[in-house]
Amino acid sequence: MHSKSSEFSVVPQGPGSCQEKAFTDHYQVLKDIGHGAYGQVILARHLHTGAEVAVKVLPRSMSENLVHSEILAMKTLNHPNVIQLFQVIETHKQIYIVMEYGVGGSLFDFIPPGGMREEEARRLFRQIASAVCYCHKMHILHRDLKPKNIVLDARGNIRIVDFGFSIMFKPGQKLTEFCGTLDYLAPECVREEVHEGPPVDSWSLGVILYFMLTGHRPFRAASMKGLMWKILHPKLKFPWRVSAKAKRLIKKILTVDPRARLSAEEILADPWLNQGEEKLPSHDVPFPNLSDPTVLTMLFDMGYDPYSTWVSLSQRKFDGAMASYLIIQRQISQGAGCIKPGRRDPSIFPALPQRRASKPALHTFPLPCEHHQPQEAKESGQKSFRRASWPAIRLRFLHEKPPTPRLASQHHSVFDSPEPCPSTTDSHVSQDATTGHPQGHRKGWKRVRQRIAACLRRLCCCTPLCVGEIEVATPGEQKPARFTNRVVPT
Structure with a gap:
């Protein structure tokens, strides 16, 4: 079983290591904002627009399958609650994945010790579940969903990040690889059983929702072995402030049998999640207009x-x-x-x-x-x-x-x-x-x-300032220029 926190380690190099001309011609390095299992994440400024972007810097020595899988997933996905890819720069030494910057920080830091108010947790969790449902419709598994891999933008909306463990799957496909963070890992992965992918992401959603409403994870132990036992034999305890409908939803998600576990689409249809909310938009989000x-x-x-x-x-x-x-x-x-x-x-x-x-x-x-x-x-x-x-x-x-x-x-x-x-x-x-x-x-x-x-x-x-289309006469024609008047604001 692969774990980001234990199997791989990369020596942090700091923002000063991102000095390759192919990168600095377009971006100005500002500061280091994090380190993952495979590389570093820096904050940079796009020189042409002044926009701040997050850049994931990966060494070329990494497995090509892991790198290409992450890049393919980000190129495929287009959802308002999934981080947007801007550019991929490959050099002899490193790969730079330039993406949207979640200026609001991670969801992990946003959750107070006692948990969030239920109304706010419902709003954010709807966005998370909507993004995961969209990923599954696009046949992409995240496989490492957790609050630290969810960030907020300037308006307080959700963005799912870090598709380093993501893979493409086919409906009904059986998987034998196990990866992710143990605290959010599904029981079938803990038992190292052959499994289907979407229920694994659904289990992680249940752990995240519990964390958002209570301020702590549902399964805690002093050792890894003890933590695995609690995941395999879940006994959920809720603070009094968590509503009965929210408890019911979490219990339906954190079901040991993956066949009885709610899918991401079923989670979105739950009464608690839709309480006091308008109908959710379609998950089939069109790609951005590239001819604006x-x-x-x-x-x-x-x-x-x-x-x-x-x-x-x-x-x-x-x-x-x-x-x-x-x-x-x-x-x-x-x-x-x-x-x-x-x-x-x-x-x-x-x-x-x-x-x-x-x-x-x-x-x-x-x-x-x-x-x-x-x-x-x-x-x-x-x-x-x-x-x-x-x-x-x-x-x-x-x-x-x-x-x-x-x-x-x-x-x-x-x-x-x-x-x-x-x-x-x-x-x-x-x-x-x-x-x-x-x-x-x-x-x-x-x-x-x-x-x-x-x-x-x-x-x-x-004449006043105007903008129009000009027809220019070709040699031999006597055709004056014609302007279609459309006032341009100054």
């Missing part, structure tokens, strides 16, 4: 190439671009309103235009040409960023229809088409993708840039 135009606009502002970003998101690479996307999306969903950058080096990452607190966020695009680049940015070699008064431009990419290069229809964008498209983050343009003649392509784009610049000058001087 607001987030994509902000990534464009940061200098991310649109096509590379689209490939990263569509293939779910969990690389730097996808990490920035998911972090920004989470900040917006939590009501951040805008990115709050941390320490930045202005020469590397120029700050976005500031706004007053009373105004909504303004998400901007960098200009596609050099004509409006600030003089100081040109001198320092920085990428161009438009001022808040400049209108947003959505550039269209070339449609493959020779012989004359034409702009794509307004119903298509870089994130709709699987075809490669030229980058708009650089001041130059790559070879013509349709004709294969770089010289003719450069001349065509030169005319496009000149017309856009002329439109911008007229717009900035004569």
